[in-house]
Amino acid sequence: MNSILNSFDLYIFLNEKNLIDSKYKYWWPTNSDFEVFIGAILTQNTKWTNVEKSLENLRKLQLFDLEKLSTVDTDVLISAITPSGFKNQKSVRIKKICENILEEFGDFETFKQNVCRDWLLSQKGIGAETCDAILCYACHKEEMVVDSYTNRLVKTFGYEFESYDDLKAWLEYGINENFDKIESLYDYDISLNMIYCRFHGKIVEFMKNQKKS
The missing domain is CATH 1.10.340.30 (Hypothetical protein; domain 2)
Structure with missing residues (x-):
């Protein structure tokens, strides 16, 4: 498993796996x-x-x-x-x-x-x-979602957090600090909200694939 120093590293790790497509702009399976x-x-x-x-x-x-x-x-x-x-x-x-x-x-x-x-x-x-x-x-606001998949994934890299808010803050910080680097990965304008959506979506899809394998 790759060495993950922050949530930006985690995003890059997941991004390289082509886990989600562009059918739904925000990953969630509906446009409503x-x-x-x-x-x-x-x-x-x-x-x-x-x-x-x-x-x-x-x-x-x-x-x-x-x-x-x-x-x-x-x-x-x-x-x-x-x-x-x-x-x-x-x-x-x-x-x-x-x-x-x-x-x-x-x-x-x-x-x-x-x-x-x-x-x-x-x-x-x-x-x-x-x-x-x-x-x-x-509502398309700049809030990162944390779920059980997220908890399990970060634990595989040796990270444990005392609360939902602590893990959320860790996830958001690495993304905010490296927003320009993430933005450069895309050939279109991407908002922080969309990055949070896709980040969470990548985590969910990665963990689902792990269960299948």
């Missing part, structure tokens, strides 16, 4: 910010393949809308998201956060532009990983 937002909540404690089934059910019901989800009959929502597990709990949380976004921000676009990490973390059922996934992938 609202789907990302709902998917980030549904994916808690389940596999993404299960979330895709729930998203398809919501799509058929034409429920990808704050007002529709905040007022939908709870039993209808529970039925739609059943494949994702914890259906009762997640249905309540989805309805409530949609209500709160409407009350606080008025619409989803305003929410994307103005939401902060503290507000999201104050919402019932939104932990650090879900919060950062929403901010990074749905």
Whole structure:
């Protein structure tokens, strides 16, 4: 295994493996910010393949809308998201956060532009990983996502962190300090947010491949 001194080295290590393509601009498997937002909540404690089934059910019901989800009959929502597990709990949380976004921000676009990490973390059922996934992938803010794949990968290089925030800070620091070097790897303009998205995506895809081998 290569010697990794910082998260920039880790990015380069992963980048050389051609782990993700450009089908989805931000790696997350949809180009709809609202789907990302709902998917980030549904994916808690389940596999993404299960979330895709729930998203398809919501799509058929034409429920990808704050007002529709905040007022939908709870039993209808529970039925739609059943494949994702914890259906009762997640249905309540989805309805409530949609209500709160409407009350606080008025619409989803305003929410994307103005939401902060503290507000999201104050919402019932939104932990650090879900919060950062929403901010990074749905709101396109400069927040790195940390998940169990990330923890396992950095441990293979001898790094252990006491908290989610400590690991997140380590990941972000190496990228920020070497942004110009990463930018030069691409033949198009790339934002810090997009780098965070792709970095997390590379980690996930690398770890999935390790499980298969």
